[in-house]
Amino acid sequence: MEFLNIEKYTYLEEKHRGYLDQLKDFCKKSPRLPRYHIHPPCGLLNDPNGLCYFEGKYHVFYQWFPFAPKHGMKHWAHVISEDLVHWEWSEEMLVPDHEFEKNGCYSGNSIEAGGKQYLFYTANYKTKQGKVPKQALAVMEKDGKIHKYSGNPVIDGAPEGMSGEIRDPFVFEKDDSYYMMLGGSDLDGTGQILIYKSADLLSWDYRGNLDLGRQDLGTMFECPAYMEIDGKDVLLLSLIGRAAQEERFQNEFSTVCFTGRIDLEKLTFETETMEELDKGFDFYAPQMFCGKGGRPLMFGWFGCGVQELPYFREDMWQHALTLPREICIKDGRLYQMPAQEIISQFSALDIKRGQIIIPEENAWRLHLISDTECKTEIHIGESYDHLKIVMDPIKGQFIADRSCLKQKISEEYGTRRVCPLDTHKSVEVDLYYDNTFLEIYIDGGKDVMSLRLFPESYKVEMI
Template sequence: MQFKQFEKYTYIQPQHHLYLEELKHFVSKSKYLPRYHIYPKCGLMNDPNGLAYFNNQYHVFYQWFPFEPNHGMKHWGHCVSDDLVNWKEEDVALIPDQEYEKNGCYSGNAIEKDEILHLFYTANYKLENGKIPKQALAYMDKDGHITKEMTNPVIDGAPAKMTGEIRDPFVFEKNGEYYMLLGGKTQEEEGALLVYKSHNLIDWQYVGELDLSINTGYMIECPGYIEVDGKDVLMLSVMGLEKEELKYQNQFTSLYLIGTLDLEHLKFHIETMDEIDNGFDFYAPQVFYGKDKAPMMLSWFGCGEQRLISDKDMWKHGLTMPHILKISDHRLCNYISDDINKAFNNHHQFEDTKTLTESNTYHIQFDLSKQGNEWVRFGDENDYWEFSIDFDKNVMTLDRSHLHHLFDQDNGLIRQCEALNKEEYKVDIYVDNSFVEIFVNEGSRSFMMRCFNLHEMKHEIRFKYKAVGTIDYFNK
């Protein structure tokens, strides 16, 4: 296929449709594509946006630059599902074709009101010497028709002492009022979380900055709020946290805060705080309520600027599976729902030091313990990754330094975090070709990772000692 060159701030127009269909066909031949993760049919995908269970379907919108696997003019892509497993691509949801969004439709969330899904987003508007922050609104009815608010932007400009770096609206209802959280950067180059209030989702009043009493780096992005098991939970994506031995090892960090949100006094009272994920490729999580008001989360399966071997196939990144949220032992746990697990069958048990899978899309479950196996390796001796637990030091390690195809080396090839002071751990690993999700003790710890040794159909899995476990294969 002959690839075309596009200016960075090009948005989709009718003359591009044929080329994009050809590009999607080219991408469909890539040997690194997943089967049960959401991925871009062409171009680059990053933050999940506008997550909702609306009109008896799950809706996932996402940041999308369709023309090439690089960051460019961001549109909102859109896909839907009845079961969280089979996703159908819809027409592009938001195209940045208005003056106030001339540099892209950036991230935001969704809220339902009067049987209309309200889509909030940042209208990216750049000047030669900076940005003017603008927040915009669009509507989707039950037939899937999307229109933009005529009075956009619904918020124009920045409060005093703030820079133009304000973005990613997250709107929710609490105590009979609508509130919007916005990530931002102060003129002192510190991360800030701004609060706005509205009675009708159109007219917004600035309330102030939420007191978090934590290190907020130099920028907060992609804030989120959700209630889980009777507790308030804030989600923050933070830029500029200094790396520690067992914390904040990615280029950018996503945190959860469990506690109480006091909107009257603009204070979040923290009971527990930690990283949401401890793997390599996780950022910009967004939370929402799924079917039966289940608290859920999806995240970008990437972090920062990365060059991947799949770039040559003209697609980049993807999203995690939808995760269910719960609080256990004062921690926010994220794990895979039964609806998704039902898509895995052909149940096989193994009891050996080594096993060979039948495909490259599967769910494997086993234990690691102080009295038994402390590590597991996926791949052959010359091309593998390893997950291990040091029970004496109480440290979990994910190591992809032994892979043949290395990437993102500048940000390190090993991730470590504090373990949970247990003598035995239940480990669930979901492999979807080049996408790997690891959950320990039902998501008390989780690790998201991309790797590119696992595109062959059969995978060798090795343990230090004889292991007992199960493998279920994806079969949709």
């Protein structure tokens, strides 16, 4: 088909429907579509937004530029599921069609109150002098219809001492009040978490910035997310400008998880642990929410920064969300594993050292238990074009190495990622592969790696 060159800051209107339908039909033929990862029908996907379980269904929104596989005018696309496996497209989405959001509906979360789901987002508003931060609200009714609040924006402008780079509201209820976290940067170029308070979700008072007790986290914070899990306060934070540290923080942008104790009166977070949330190549902007029965769940963006992945121009779609992950606290830190509903969808492989397997399906899972005294390798692909996974109990390392793949991805940020292991101890590893998307769960989800790979062959070899 003939692709149109649509201007970057164009929002979706009825006049675009015909072209968009053609584009969706074209993208359905892509040989690289995943089965179980939420992906865009066309164009580019990034941050998960507004995650919730509402009126008996899961609702996932995500940042979406419909017209091309590149960053542009962001909408909130919307998919719905009853089981976290089968997702249906919804036309009830956020389209940036008002003046106060003239440059896009940026990220945010949602909260249920009074039988309605309140969707908070950043209304991107650019001027010649710079950005004017605006936070906005839409409401989803019980019948699924969405309308924007007539009093938008609910927060207009930046507090004194802060730059215009303030975004990604995360709203939650605690101690009979509503709080909003916003990521931002101050005038000195240091990342900050802004805290607002409200009694009604409509009027918001700025309380100050959250003290994390450290100053080495970068120049800008994005996508804060907070939840109390198993008696611990958990804070997720996506970082811009965080310097690499040996094998850590190697990606363009990083995401960290804090556990500890938050004090919203003193505006402090007493940190007990801080870890990279995902030690792979392709992960950013996760969001936590409560699923059915209050179960803590999380999705992340299966991507990072301004990537140009192989085949994106010919496929006309780019990126996906991670699998839905169940999260819990063990030994004081966050653990992640795929939600139980999704695990059974993947065909299980069985492989032994010295074997080669060619999977019959392009979505499979593999459970491994490493040796305690010798190195084990898994290769996905051919000898001349493969991903190398190394479990080394002697050096105490788990390694994912993309250097032997022909199709290169963001080489400027390195070709391998390393996770430390206990030396001379066995470790259990679970791989979930979904047609170019790979999630690796180490030691029961103590550590996770998410990465893309595009080998010509998907055979699996254990060495």
